[in-house]
Amino acid sequence: MESEYRHKFEELVARYELEPDLRDIYVEGTTDKDLIEWFLKQKGQQDFAVYVIDTVDIPPERLNELELNNNNRDRVIALALDMQRQLSEIPSHLTCIADKDFDWLFQKSYECDILLFTDYSSLEMYLFNEKVLEKFMTLGLGLSNLPVKKILNDLSKVLEELFLIRATNEALGLKMTWLDLGKCCSIRGTAIEFQTESFITKYLNKNSQYSSQQIFIAKLQELKTNTITEQRCKIRGHDFIDVLCWYIKNKLAKSRKIFHDPKNVAVNLLLCVESEELAKEHLFQRLLERLSP
Template identity: 30%
Template sequence: MSQEIDENRRTPEELAVLFDLEPEIREVIVEGRTDVGLLRWFFSVTHPAVDVKFYAVQDRVLIDNSRVTSMGYEAGNRGRVIATAQIVASLFPAQKAGAFVADRDRDAIGLDSCPDVNGLFFTDFTSIELYFFNEQSLRKLLAVTLRAPHMVKAAEILAAITPLLVMLFKIRAVLRGLPAPTPKLAASVIDKLRVKVDGTSNLDPRDAIQKSVKGKVDGLLEKYESITVPPGADVRNYINGHDYCAVLVRYLHSNHPQVFREERRGLAYAPTLELALLTSAEVADLSDTALFQELTNFLCAAGD
């Protein structure tokens, strides 16, 4: 960690005092540095005159995982953001200088809580990545970044991979519900995924769960089947953000491998493709969502 970043870090209590003593400042603390880049870009375009500083929680907050878990949140960046926001609000409930943004994650099925705390905001969907789970964003990625042939249609890809993404979400939810240490999804489940144009694949829930828990799956398949997407619900609340590009890569590899040739080889690495996808953002699309509207209102009211 660089000295500059280390000097920026404060305890939640120190941040609370800062926000109280300097109500004119505007600061947003988020889960990761990719989130920082997206939000900084958005506000630089929509409100260039507003001086807002954006930080990833690991670059701004000094809080131990033990304290996070003692407050009932899972260890990790999401838990750090929520716990810090809660501590700040408990000390200065009306502060308007500091905002916090966390992923909604599995709130739709009750596995992750989204507490109502002043200054704390949640993504409209499971995570930031799902703001780009739409035909327009994917079409731009395919045409500009991957230079895909015209026959490669964004709408057809989304229709093909959506059921797979929901299956992976359900598998991860089953694993998440197991006692600690919670098993992770076996890497081979996605690494060896093969997807046909129509969306049929070699993904098998029983096999994926068995590989992940390395043991019996008694009762786990029943839990898997019990997780359903309610009629009319937004499917983006039932998809893991990082799975989107991981499955997209497997689909393209299976059906259109030419999009990863020459200088585009590096884009076959899902985290890199994910960064490229974020550049397809359009201000107008983000401005219409609850998170960006609420965050804008909060920041523009800071110091009033």
């Protein structure tokens, strides 16, 4: 089966030169697209279009030139940078939205009027709050007796460690395959215990990088000195979903076993988000401003 046609960069340049008033938004994936579309419709916006970056052909060679990785996030960034460079006049409504990811940690920034970033590490982190989780626990899981605030606090301790371990892999350019939490995480009473050293050893062994252990741990400790108070900037969205699934697995009634699947959990968490709450966030405020006449 032939793959879906991807627009060439030159085609998009011509499109926005000829029609600079188009209200087009480019995002990383389908979940981002669905959430942005829903939010804008809730806020009465019309005549806009949201596209996933897979609809655009971003050559790997161009990513290399820009010192970007070959992933959806960096393709969005590449598109924004090249649009700003190539267009004779920047359309005021054209927008690219990318996850902040590790940028705060690596002190990396981009000068680009077209490009907006999530307020936190990723779009999923707008789900990491008491209102969303309490609604999900009560209506989705039937677990209204669990202390949501404590759960978020306990999860964050593990998730921040995982974030820094991922960031260390990124900083060292090891390109290692991720490791499942497995037996490195356990629940003692109501507290979550994460065996960081054991996880790192297994992670390195899995990727035949055990000889890099000292360098890895030294870089990890260095990154830990770069502090930021906002928890949601220090947690990866997919890790949040995966660890939440692990946490609730043994607490669910048989009728709720579909929530063992991270995809089901992610979808149902999205259903618990209120547009009014998103509208308080800086990214969504800026997006509404950019789409204003």
